[in-house]
Amino acid sequence: VLLVQEHWLSPAMLYRFNDIIGFDYFCYAFSSMALTCSADVLRGRPFGGLAIIVKREYLKVCKCVFNSDRLVAILIESALIANVYFPCLSKSDHKEVTLELLGQLDNVCTSHAYDDLIVGGDINCNLDVDTWSSRTIIEFLNSHDLANCDCRWPDRSNSTYHHDTLGLYSCIDYFFVSRGAVDRIVFATILDCVFNQSDHYPISVTFRKLLTNSSNYNV
Numbered sequence: 001v002l003l004v005q006e007h008w009l010s011p012a013m014l015y016r017f018n019d020i021i022g023f024d025y026f027c028y029a030f031s032s033m034a035l036t037c038s039a040d041v042l043r044g045r046p047f048g049g050l051a052i053i054v055k056r057e058y059l060k061v062c063k064c065v066f067n068s069d070r071l072v073a074i075l076i077e078s079a080l081i082a083n084v085y086f087p088c089l090s091k092s093d094h095k096e097v098t099l100e101l102l103g104q105l106d107n108v109c110t111s112h113a114y115d116d117l118i119v120g121g122d123i124n125c126n127l128d129v130d131t132w133s134s135r136t137i138i139e140f141l142n143s144h145d146l147a148n149c150d151c152r153w154p155d156r157s158n159s160t161y162h163h164d165t166l167g168l169y170s171c172i173d174y175f176f177v178s179r180g181a182v183d184r185i186v187f188a189t190i191l192d193c194v195f196n197q198s199d200h201y202p203i204s205v206t207f208r209k210l211l212t213n214s215s216n217y218n219v
Contacts, residue, residue, distance in 0.1 A: 027051055087101075119176045151173075
């Protein structure tokens with residue numbers, strides 16, 4: 001299962017995921033530019049967009065239960081997986097957007113039955129730094145009994161965002177899982193892929209026996 005944030009595709013261009021993933025995978029993709037593109041000609045840089053990509057073999061036990069500009073959630077058997085994209089702290093409305101997103105996520109969690117909950121994505125803040133956003137998100141995680149997967153490099157550093165020119169590095173991408181699934185984590189790591197052109201490093205978590213028809217389960 002792949003969680004994608006900021007694919008920057010308009011609604012008319014979402015088909016391009018099919019060109020990339022091939023027949024063996026299925027993509028639940030949503031654009032953040034639907035209103036902008038329907039109201040006027042798109043000007044300037046594209047923005048936003050979320051997607052969850054799953055193996056096609058799981059479609060018979062998989063359904064999308066929620067989608068918005070900043071949250072996409074699916075159920076695979078009894079596992080609820082949420083892909084989130086929080087606002088930057090520099091945005092003037094980041095508090096309002098953060099509370100709205102957490103409200104949506106809370107509604108998804110309380111509206112569906114599940115055994116395991118996995119929340120992953122771009123949190124856009126370092127939870128080890130005391131800010132309004134970090135305190136608010138940590139309070140939410142505690143209320144839903146979610147644990148940080150603590151993805152790290154082999155050298156134990158945990159920077160997931162990098163701006164090499166300015167020398168900026170921080171941890172703002174996370175996976176959180178229900179505590180009942182923690183003991184089934186095989187490993188959690190930050191990936192360094194030569195093909196990755198983003199200023200974010202992808203993070204990966206492998207679970208043991210999260211689904212009944214799979215011995216290992218990668219997110």
